[in-house]
Amino acid sequence: MKKEFVKGMRHGIPIMLGYLSVSFGFGVLCIQQNLSILAAVGISVTNLTSAGQVAGVEIIAAGGSLLEMVLCQLVINLRYSLMSLSLSQKLDPSFNIMHRLFVGFGVTDEIFAVASSQTEPLKPSYMYGLILTPFLGWSTGTLIGAIAGDIMPPMVTAALSLMLYGMFIAIILPPAKKDRKVLFVVLIAAALSVVIRFCLPMISSGFSVIICALVASIVGALFFPVSDRERGEDNT
Structure with a gap:
């Protein structure tokens, strides 16, 4: 022990x-x-x-x-x-x-x-x-x-x-440079954060994090779904 x-x-x-x-x-x-x-x-x-x-x-x-x-x-x-x-x-x-x-x-x-x-x-x-x-x-x-x-x-x-x-x-940078899918999701979250900061100041910072994370994740899942081949590689 x-x-x-x-x-x-x-x-x-x-x-x-x-x-x-x-x-x-x-x-x-x-x-x-x-x-x-x-x-x-x-x-x-x-x-x-x-x-x-x-x-x-x-x-x-x-x-x-x-x-x-x-x-x-x-x-x-x-x-x-x-x-x-x-x-x-x-x-x-x-x-x-x-x-x-x-x-x-x-x-x-x-x-x-x-x-x-x-x-x-x-x-x-x-x-x-x-x-x-x-x-x-x-x-x-x-x-x-x-x-x-x-x-x-x-x-x-x-x-x-x-x-x-x-x-x-x-x-963030290493996986974003390696995979454009990750870069796209990161940019979506960053852009949305800027929009909320300057266009929707009534939204607090905490809810801003929640909204950006959820929206970026959903967009990434819709545009870049995990393929059956990638699932198979993850399970090996």
């Missing part, structure tokens, strides 16, 4: 280092939106979703409703449920319901990718180690960023807050 836990922690170190830098930008963003250092760290400790956290903070800053928050998080974080379902096929028989619940909390894109690459069944101790180091990196980075944002001049914190948006661009 100890060996598997240490192995998981070792595999999580590269993720931790990436999260440390990205969450620094989130901590700065929280301070910009007049949240306290404690609130910023509390959000990161209870949530492991960069896009969801950023959208949530913007909804809080705009005085959005709980319904808006719930719908926004549901749309943004629904993929984690699908990732967890996929990982459930690789779990060791020792995974009981409590282990599944705790591990489900820590499933992120990067953790899912590392766990999926393992050839042996995933044991609880390995998954806890794999989640622990990124969790500490994300929470610690948020704390450092929030402290820095609280003492640095506004001009500097405004520049540092761009780190998060740079990360989102870095995530």
Whole structure:
């Protein structure tokens, strides 16, 4: 058990280092939106979703409703449920319901990718180690960023807050350059966001995210449906 836990922690170190830098930008963003250092760290400790956290903070800053928050998080974080379902096929028989619940909390894109690459069944101790180091990196980075944002001049914190948006661009660009279908869907979402921002200012930022994500997904599904051949490749 100890060996598997240490192995998981070792595999999580590269993720931790990436999260440390990205969450620094989130901590700065929280301070910009007049949240306290404690609130910023509390959000990161209870949530492991960069896009969801950023959208949530913007909804809080705009005085959005709980319904808006719930719908926004549901749309943004629904993929984690699908990732967890996929990982459930690789779990060791020792995974009981409590282990599944705790591990489900820590499933992120990067953790899912590392766990999926393992050839042996995933044991609880390995998954806890794999989640622990990124969790500490994300929470610690948020704390450092929030402290820095609280003492640095506004001009500097405004520049540092761009780190998060740079990360989102870095995530989008590689698949968009590789596949024109992805690029088309991304451009649809971006164009719709601009239209809502300037033509429909009465729509809050939270609902804007929901509308853009849903419309872009529907347009992508209608114009670029998954072929039977692609389904077959995914199932192999």
